Amino acid sequence: xxxxxxxxxxxxxxxxxxxxxxxxxxxxxxxxxxxxxxxxxxxxxxxxxxxxxxxxxxxxxxxxxxxxxxxxxxxxxxxxxxxxxxxxxxxxxxxxxxxxxxxxxxxxxxxxxxx
Numbered sequence: 001x002x003x004x005x006x007x008x009x010x011x012x013x014x015x016x017x018x019x020x021x022x023x024x025x026x027x028x029x030x031x032x033x034x035x036x037x038x039x040x041x042x043x044x045x046x047x048x049x050x051x052x053x054x055x056x057x058x059x060x061x062x063x064x065x066x067x068x069x070x071x072x073x074x075x076x077x078x079x080x081x082x083x084x085x086x087x088x089x090x091x092x093x094x095x096x097x098x099x100x101x102x103x104x105x106x107x108x109x110x111x112x113x114x115x
Contacts, residue, residue, distance in 0.1 A: 023035070023044055025044065030042050030043060030044055038056050038058065039056075039058040041058065043058070045058070045059075045060060045063060046058045047063045047066065047067075049066075049070070052070065059099075060099040061095050061096055061099045064095060065078075065095075078091055079091050
């Protein structure tokens with residue numbers, strides 16, 4: 001997985017995954033062609049699942065759901081959408097809220113500094 005040293009979303013992922021390659025975003029490494037092949041948005045985090053033919057997943061919520069789907073068969077980290085539909089829906093709501101809020105605040109701070 002690729003990570004920087006400050007993005008709050010990457011830490012949500014790092015709690016569930018242990019192999020990390022640091023990406024120095026201050027040098028725009030995430031905008032280099034090799035990284036854009038992994039994530040066309042040129043952003044972190046990105047997960048490359050070596051156990052599944054180097055399958056690539058980007059975006060925090062997508063990575064969390066992917067890890068649960070493929071590596072948590074007992075649903076200890078989440079809920080089954082069929083047998084626990086209400087719990088699963090509530091989990092999605094909070095997960096998507098959690099990954100969107102830091103970006104909104106970051107953008108507000110940046111816009112304030114530019115004004």
